[in-house]
Each structure stands twice: as structure tokens, then as C-alpha cells.
Amino acid sequence: MSTLKNSVRLVGNLGMDPEVKVFDNNRRLAKLSLATSESYKNDKGEKVTETQWHNVIIWGAQAKFAEDILKKGDEVAIDGKLASRSYIDKDGNKRYITEIVVNEFLKLGGR
Template sequence: MNSLKNSVRLVGNLGMDPEVKMFDGNKKLTKLSLATNDSYKNDKGERITETQWHNLVVWGAQAGLAGDMLKKGDEVVIEGKLSNRSYIDKDGIKRYATEVVVHEFLKTAGK
């Protein structure tokens, strides 16, 4: 049950091509943006679709695969965990970010 404490599974479409970065020691990081959609009917019976955007980060060997295999618009299934961090921007202001650290991903055939 410990693995369920911080677990995220999402299915959606990539909103950008992978952004791959290399660090010292050949460490790789790939950043992605994932859109997920929820639909419901409002009081008038109209179908409303809401899009949520998720920032994804992939490390190591998976980062290389994501950079090679994925592109903007691809439908993917991801499994990972939520991560919160803070940083100081170029203007000296403290900012906060929530990301999904991806453990596994699967590119689907789409709709």
C-alpha cells in the first residue's frame, strides 16, 4: 500500500514536443506538457469540456526514450508521482511548481 500514497495515472495528449536536457554525469531530463479532458453536461444539457494541463518530468533512461519516441499531439498514458518544488525566478521572486515525476509511460494508438 505504500506505493499508493503518492501515485498519479493520467491519459492525455502532449501539448509540446519533448524538451530534453543533459546534466553532468550524462543525466537526462525530459519535460513534457500533458492535457487531460473532462466532459459533463451543464444545466441546459450542453456538453462542456474542461482541459487540465499537467507538467511532466522524466529522468534517466525513460527520459531518453520519451525524447526519442514522443511528439506534440501524441496520446500517452503515464504513471508517476506528484512533486512540489520552489525556485527563485530571474527577478528574484520565489515561485512554486507542481510536477508529475513520470516512472512509466505508454504511447497509445490514439483515438
Template sequence: MNALRNRVQLIGNLGQDPEVTILDGGGKMARFSLATNEVYKNAEGEKVTDTQWHQVVAWGKIADIAESYLNKGKEVAVEGKLIHRHYDTDEGQRKYVTEVRCSELLLLGK
């Protein structure tokens, strides 16, 4: 059962090209936003699409793949874990971030 704890699986489309950062130690990190859509009918029977945006971060070899093959609109499947973190701005405001730390990436579609 431990394998099921803090596990996220998403299929969606990239909102923009990945933002790639080369780290001081030579490692690589890629960040991108992923849109997932849920379609349902409301009380009046009208089709409604609900889009949720997810922030994804990939490291190492997965970041290399993201840099080489991902671009805006690309459909992908992402697996990873949910990470919550915070940081303080230069103005002293505390900001909170929730993101998916990607451990598996599957390219879908064309």
C-alpha cells in the first residue's frame, strides 16, 4: 500500500514550452504547466468543460526529455508526487506553491 501514497497521475496538454534551468552542479530542471479537462453536463443538460492547471517540475533525464520533445499544446501523461512548498518574496510576503514532481513522463498524441 505504501506505493499508493502521494501518487499523482495526470493526462493533459502543456500550456507553454518547458522552462529549463541548468543548475550550479550541472543538473537540469524543467518546469511546465499542464491543463487537464473534465467534461460534464450541468443541471440544464449543457456540456461544460472544466479546465484545471497543474504546475509540473522534472529533474535530470526527465528534464532532458521535456526539453527535447515537449512544446506548447503537446499531450502528455505525467506521474509523480504532490509537493507543497513556500518561499518569501523580496517584499517579505510568503508565497505557497503546489506542484507535481514528475517521476515518469509519457509522450502522447502527435
């Protein structure tokens, strides 16, 4: 059960092509934006769809694999964990972000 303490599993569509950075030691980082949607009927019987956007990061060899096979609109399943961090933006303001650090991903299809 200890692996359930910080575990995220999502299925959604990519909102962008992977944005890949290569560091000095040739280690790669791929950043993705993943949309998940849920639909329900409101009080009037109308279908309502709500979309949530998730910041996703993939490290190492999997980042290279993501860069090679993933494109905007692809449906993917991810398994990972939540990570929060802060950074200073270009205007000198401290910003906070929560990301999903991927352990595994699977391309399911495309639009």
C-alpha cells in the first residue's frame, strides 16, 4: 500500500507536442500538457463537459521516446506521482507549480 501514497493515473489527450530540453549530461526532460474531461447532465438535462489541464513531465530515456512518438491530440495513459515546486519567473515573482512526474506512459491513440 505504500505505493498508493502518492500515485496518479490519468487518461487524456495531449494539448501540445512534447517540449524537450536536453541538459549538459545529455539527460532529457519532456514537458506535456494533458487534458482530462468528464461529462455529466445538469439540472436542465443538458450535457456539460468539464476539462482539467495537467502539467506532466517525463525524464530520461522515456522523454526521448515521448519526443519520438507523441504528438498534440494523442490519447495517452500515464502513471506517476505529484510533485510541487516553486520557481522565480522572468519578472522576479515567485511562482508555484504542481506537476505529474511520469513513471510510465502508454500511447492509446490519436484524434
